Amino acid sequence: MGKYREDVVVSSRVRLARNMDDTSFKERLGPSLGKKLASEVYGALGGEKAGYALIDLASGDPIDGRVLKEKRLISEDLLANKHSGAVVLNEEETVSVMVGEEDHIRIQSILSGFTIAECYEVANKLDDAIAKKVPFAFHDRLGFLTTCPTNLGTGLRASAMMFLPALSIYNSLSDCVNAISRLNMAIRGVYGEGSESSGYLYQLSNQLTLGLSEQEILDSVTTSVLRIEEAELQARDLLFKEGGAGFKDKIGRALGILLHAYKLESAEFMQAMALTKLGAYYGLITIGDMQVFERLMIDVQPASLQTISGKPLKPEERDIFRAKYVSQILKTIM
Amino acid sequence: MGKYREDVVVSSRVRLARNMDDTSFKERLGPSLGKKLASEVYGALGGEKAGYALIDLASGDPIDGRVLKEKRLISEDLLANKHSGAVVLNEEETVSVMVGEEDHIRIQSILSGFTIAECYEVANKLDDAIAKKVPFAFHDRLGFLTTCPTNLGTGLRASAMMFLPALSIYNSLSDCVNAISRLNMAIRGVYGEGSESSGYLYQLSNQLTLGLSEQEILDSVTTSVLRIEEAELQARDLLFKEGGAGFKDKIGRALGILLHAYKLESAEFMQAMALTKLGAYYGLITIGDMQVFERLMIDVQPASLQTISGKPLKPEERDIFRAKYVSQILKTIM
Numbered sequence: 001m002g003k004y005r006e007d008v009v010v011s012s013r014v015r016l017a018r019n020m021d022d023t024s025f026k027e028r029l030g031p032s033l034g035k036k037l038a039s040e041v042y043g044a045l046g047g048e049k050a051g052y053a054l055i056d057l058a059s060g061d062p063i064d065g066r067v068l069k070e071k072r073l074i075s076e077d078l079l080a081n082k083h084s085g086a087v088v089l090n091e092e093e094t095v096s097v098m099v100g101e102e103d104h105i106r107i108q109s110i111l112s113g114f115t116i117a118e119c120y121e122v123a124n125k126l127d128d129a130i131a132k133k134v135p136f137a138f139h140d141r142l143g144f145l146t147t148c149p150t151n152l153g154t155g156l157r158a159s160a161m162m163f164l165p166a167l168s169i170y171n172s173l174s175d176c177v178n179a180i181s182r183l184n185m186a187i188r189g190v191y192g193e194g195s196e197s198s199g200y201l202y203q204l205s206n207q208l209t210l211g212l213s214e215q216e217i218l219d220s221v222t223t224s225v226l227r228i229e230e231a232e233l234q235a236r237d238l239l240f241k242e243g244g245a246g247f248k249d250k251i252g253r254a255l256g257i258l259l260h261a262y263k264l265e266s267a268e269f270m271q272a273m274a275l276t277k278l279g280a281y282y283g284l285i286t287i288g289d290m291q292v293f294e295r296l297m298i299d300v301q302p303a304s305l306q307t308i309s310g311k312p313l314k315p316e317e318r319d320i321f322r323a324k325y326v327s328q329i330l331k332t333i334m
Numbered sequence: 335m336g337k338y339r340e341d342v343v344v345s346s347r348v349r350l351a352r353n354m355d356d357t358s359f360k361e362r363l364g365p366s367l368g369k370k371l372a373s374e375v376y377g378a379l380g381g382e383k384a385g386y387a388l389i390d391l392a393s394g395d396p397i398d399g400r401v402l403k404e405k406r407l408i409s410e411d412l413l414a415n416k417h418s419g420a421v422v423l424n425e426e427e428t429v430s431v432m433v434g435e436e437d438h439i440r441i442q443s444i445l446s447g448f449t450i451a452e453c454y455e456v457a458n459k460l461d462d463a464i465a466k467k468v469p470f471a472f473h474d475r476l477g478f479l480t481t482c483p484t485n486l487g488t489g490l491r492a493s494a495m496m497f498l499p500a501l502s503i504y505n506s507l508s509d510c511v512n513a514i515s516r517l518n519m520a521i522r523g524v525y526g527e528g529s530e531s532s533g534y535l536y537q538l539s540n541q542l543t544l545g546l547s548e549q550e551i552l553d554s555v556t557t558s559v560l561r562i563e564e565a566e567l568q569a570r571d572l573l574f575k576e577g578g579a580g581f582k583d584k585i586g587r588a589l590g591i592l593l594h595a596y597k598l599e600s601a602e603f604m605q606a607m608a609l610t611k612l613g614a615y616y617g618l619i620t621i622g623d624m625q626v627f628e629r630l631m632i633d634v635q636p637a638s639l640q641t642i643s644g645k646p647l648k649p650e651e652r653d654i655f656r657a658k659y660v661s662q663i664l665k666t667i668m
Binding site: 245246248249251252253255256257259260261262263316319320323 | 593
């Protein structure tokens with residue numbers, strides 16, 4: 001199963017919610033407290049020497065914040081409260097510490113593939129380093145205190161971004177989640193509205209943070225990911241058998257659109273990328289560099305695309321530029 | 335205008351209808367008379383030494399006859415009466431003399447591009463050669479006698495296969511034909527039902543064969559082709575301006591389908607080829623070898639495709655084989 005794992009689990013993420021014990025977290029940090037805390041966090045992690053950058057969202061080009069949001073390095077919440085918000089990022093963009101979000105500090109570690117244990121290890125070290133400089137609000141019985149009670153205790157949210165085309169197409173994702181209901185997992189579409197996901201990408205994460213140890217949470221998420229992964233791989237086999245020539249045709253035409261369309265909307269792009277990736281899983285399509293392929297999904301979102309083009313783009317111009325860029329990048333890896 | 339000519343006029347054709355003066359042409363030639371005449375025609379043209387082949391349609395694999403029909407070297411009529419039918423072909427398949435069609439002999443010369451004068455020159459020489467061995471039915475006042483009165487006189491039908499996407503899309507083909515109505519031309523779709531043409535391919539030919547000299551007929555067809563060609567090129571400019579990004583997108587996606595579909599029906603193939611060719615005219619797509627591209631339109635018709643695959647194909651297998659073959663050939667010229 002190992003060789004398939006990255007075909008299903010695109011990336012893993014661990015987030016720790018923390019708050020200062022000497023400052024209220026009922027309201028947002030103001031701009032001055034926010035700036036001060038961000039600077040302390042930046043220092044605690046070793047600053048520029050250690051490869052970190054401190055990004056003040058209030059100053060600078062607003063598009064930069066939107067790009068970070070599209071890369072899922074910061075949240076919509078932080079972007080909406082950017083007057084008091086900042087983020088500390090490492091060069092590889094695998095570490096993101098948001099300051100001034102719903103909680104004072106949100107430590108995040110993000111890595112490719114099924115790497116929840118590794119993500120936790122990284123986040124834990126960041127947590128230790130910051131804790132040495134910033135005293136955290138901690139209660140002997142409740143654990144780490146958080147703005148929203150759903151994060152109390154460990155403040156830990158472990159999640160896996162899963163590519164689940166076959167379960168989506170068969171509409172059996174909710175059955176899978178029900179089957180592991182005692183593990184209390186939440187699953188939601190990464191892109192698109194509601195439970196629908198335009199690229200068949202879903203985020204699976206723990207709902208409980210209180211009453212369990214960190215290891216118990218990580219274990220339950222791991223168990224859930226493995227169960228869903230297995231169900232997805234079985235569904236993929238079935239889909240291939242049942243889909244026949246019509247399904248292969250759909251996959252081929254999706255690639256044709258990515259390589260040859262003159263304009264390409266975001267939703268169609270996501271759908272075509274998902275089918276192409278599925279085609280690669282089935283061996284129908286060869287993708288030379290999967291990392292470049294995955295990054296493309298982020299790069300062609302509106303703000304990122306505008307940054308690449310170097311100028312503001314109207315919607316139709318954006319669709320034209322997206323089509324050109326997608327075709328150009330894909331041709332280098334196919 | 336010269337450089338555009340082949341973008342509009344795909345090929346030219348001249349046909350001469352002839353009958354033997356000592357044999358009735360109210361009914362079909364029987365098998366024995368048919369065979370005898372075919373052999374005389376074959377001999378008159380110089381036979382194998384001169385690069386000709388005599389093909390007896392009654393014997394041999396029926397698929398061979400259908401392939402010749404798809405290549406437009408023989409008519410549906412000859413195929414339907416193959417017990418008394420045969421055809422003499424040259425190696426390049428630019429000459430086809432049908433024996434036992436509606437008329438005893440139909441001499442055809444077919445060349446790429448706008449070459450009506452050259453086609454007539456070839457057909458005229460064939461006519462002279464055959465006339466030396468086979469006395470033709472000829473009337474001093476009426477000229478050559480034919481089975482159907484619409485071919486009386488010269489027995490000459492000169493035609494041009496024209497690629498008219500812009501006039502078709504603008505629905506202005508009938509206006510063009512009306513504008514040259516005094517020239518008495520007929521225009522019809524080469525593929526597809528009725529006046530619709532799936533690949534925007536139309537055959538323009540003279541309706542009158544009587545009361546005009548050969549040269550007058552050739553001149554009136556030439557004038558008509560030039561008028562329609564001019565209208566088509568103007569319509570193409572307009573289409574490009576008015577179509578904008580949506581039109582370019584349609585062209586790009588058509589090429590994407592040709593290169594990446596897993597199955598491809600004939601009508602969709604024709605439409606996509608037409609749009610791709612139009613894309614090449616506009617400089618949006620580069621086609622390395624236009625002859626290979628044009629030949630593909632013939633090669634992927636049912637009987638020809640079956641001959642290439644080397645085995646009988648069910649409809650879905652044929653669509654899958656067509657998609658694979660089209661993609662493979664196009665990749666060599668793009």
